[in-house]
Amino acid sequence: MNKPTVLIIGAGFTGVATAYDLALRGFAVTVVERGELVSGTSGRTHGLLHSGGRYCVNDRESAIECIEENTILRKIASQCIEPNGGYFIGLNDSDVEYSQKFLEGAAACGIPTKEINVSDLLKAEPQINPKVIKAYSVPDGTFEPLRLAFAFAASAQKYGAKFFPYHEVEEIVLDNSKKVTGIKTWNRTNNTKVNFQADMVINATGAWAGKIAKMASIHVPVKPTPGIMVTVAKRLTNTTINRLNIPDDGDIVLPQRRMAVIGTTSFEIEDVDYIPINEEQIQMMVDRGSELLPEIKNSPFRGVFMSSRPLIGAGMEARSIARTFKCYDHEESDKVGGLISIIGGKATTSRGMAEKTADLVCKKFGLSIECQTKNLPLVSYRKYYQQ
């Protein structure tokens, strides 16, 4: 029997992780991406390997996914993860009051926490605001986005997946029975048109998923919600520092190489191809970040960047939307066969998202093949460009 062919649009974390999962299950996988890998939202993540601590009070479903996938990624992707853990620190009465809810939530979600004595904390991370009055450790980490994506992609290539970067989708091809049979793309490197056929097409374009689905006359409720991140040229901690309170703007600082990255905000826009800088938000990041690590305001500025989360829209306030992902089988929802859209999620949970999507793909083909990505270490990210 020939392998079923699956075509994935988008090489963000969702696309590369899904390519890997499906290739490992024996599908013939092709990935098209209009730019370089992770050149949209995924590359511009702040790089937090979530313990789930940020969501354990307001969004337990996300928090549970995070801690499960955090544990798995540490095993399979250690090549690009700083595994050092993180702290939630309290600076005032409101923070201390929140700690009860935080502990209950963390316990309910299975996130290991430990109260840290303030003087020990300041010894371990001397840059933390000395006014700290309460602190808990969590198994946060940080990852490097391009290398994580390359590692998934290189692992997918090992099992036969083919990647076509710089190919922009121009049309989704449907047959008379409204079944998707392939796509037409524009290879931007040499100005040629390239067509792909597939038994199944997966729309994994995140914040752009609405635009792609529209090509098949389908509405997908994605709500691009960018956030700003500010970087200073000083590594201030080895661990991630979170404010011990309800997630808010500018309440997390994490280390990356010789830098500290402060995140983030949340606002809504229509066009996500280019997001202009908002100077007030930069100042707010520096001010709020300095509450956690006062040295931020004295550190040389390194850069500022924006990333557009692909949240699932439903008319609610942006930040309150659950971070968890949704997978739409358009045969069921729109009577268009051969097309699936995956939306939402986050880098930390990309493997799990891929597993659920691949389960659905298997079901659609009437196949029963186990997911194998949980325990197998990814191949070196440096292999991706050597194919």
Place this chain on the structure above:
Amino acid sequence: MSEKWKVTFTVYRQKADEKPGFQDFELEINPDEYVLDGIEKIWAYHDRSLVYRHACHHSACGACGMRVNHREKLTCITLIRDVTHDGGKIVVEPLRNMPIISDLAVDMGQFFRNLDNVDYNQVQPVINQPLDKGIQPDKKHSDSGMERLVDCLECGLCISACPASSTSLEYLGPAALGANQAKARYEDKNTVTMTDNQDGVWRCHSAFECSEVCPSNFEPGWRIMDLRKMTISARFQHLFGKATPEGGK
């Protein structure tokens, strides 16, 4: 309302077999944005066929290396204000000494193959990655058990700036040699033999262009000199065995 400058981006263009050349794009842009933002703006609003590499936009990943006004830069942290003036021009070209895929994107295959051969892990104990000074181990601090991503972003800027890389395709180049220095210094000193050859540690001309353009203080030039020291010392030990004060074998 933020400040706006009129800037002409003169961008290198190359599509398959077509004749390469430069194309001008006039932008109204906030000078506190980065060169990469300008390129992204050209792609978003002026020419969707422009091909360039980018990912993290904050100098963690190393994807967006290009030549800006003939100097190797990570475009995501290069402020427009720092490389031109209102009414001025910015010339953007792809990195040198690597095959061009199209426009500003180069093929990093050989570069990663060389790094892969050295096989120095990007995540290393913090103690082996001193933040303050030089490339020697940080004796002041004890090993906290913490790990971090190394300074080398594997962006390829050093290869593009290196005069020796432009004369030999086989030359390993500064990044891979720097990685081998770090590996020899902290993990396994026998690894020096791998680069003890004409396309390895000896082809470097000590121009230090690599250290000059390195956006991440990895100091490849100094690392290559240190690797030479370790290589020579390994050769002496190989020839004479471990020297004793009496001079006997």
